[in-house]
Amino acid sequence: MKDTLCFQVAQGVPAALVALTVGIAGAFIAWRQYATARAKLKLDLFERRYEIFMAVWTHLSFIKEHGCELMNESGPKYEAFKEFRNNIPQSGFLFGRDIERYLSEINQNQMDLWGLEIHSGLRALSPSESVKKSELTAWFDRESRYAKVRFKPYLDLRKWK
Template structure:
């Protein structure tokens, strides 16, 4: 009888462990997904806006998620987000220079501005999803 009760207790403990692990995975997924949406939203905002709102919602959510990125994803994705931040800041600088010059971009900024916009286009369409995908894949939970 004690063996049966011990077996039932072990089974219940194992199931509780599985539930706790699934809950941890779900919580981690939700936090990671929020960061993914912020990064993807920022890349899309830059891509689709002639004059991105650098103090707007997309920028602020992106920047405010920096401190969590390395903890939730690791150094590689934190560096990627840092690269995106740097590229966004360069675009902001080019935009501000153009606005201070009656909306005309300086010739030396045109090519780099174009290359950065192409880079943001690639990130918005494929890059962000590819980089974050391995961390948001439910197949790894099985």
């Protein structure tokens, strides 16, 4: 009876069940590790993106409150400017071209406003320069409040982009 095929198959069933159970447990553990690694990547990316958002928002707020002129290379205004400028190159990798273009637009508008502020300290601005300065000042005021909306698709973890 021990030599029959059915008996030999029946002897192998427990080992097959153990192997199947171990395989399923291993697959479940691997899937959980994948899910954990993915969540960690999302968190790390969120933290890096949030740092850039805060640098942009702080920079826009300083310009809104104090203007663009950087009196010297020290102090909170210059530090906000430096941190903002250092984030422009990596913004394209972390967010995409739209945010990279937005940061470049902020930088260009800041340089334009800064130039007008310097000129207004040396001489009276022409009517067109005064209008341009007012438009840029209003732009920074609006963007200091609107920046959150631009960054929201990248920082809302429920709708990950």
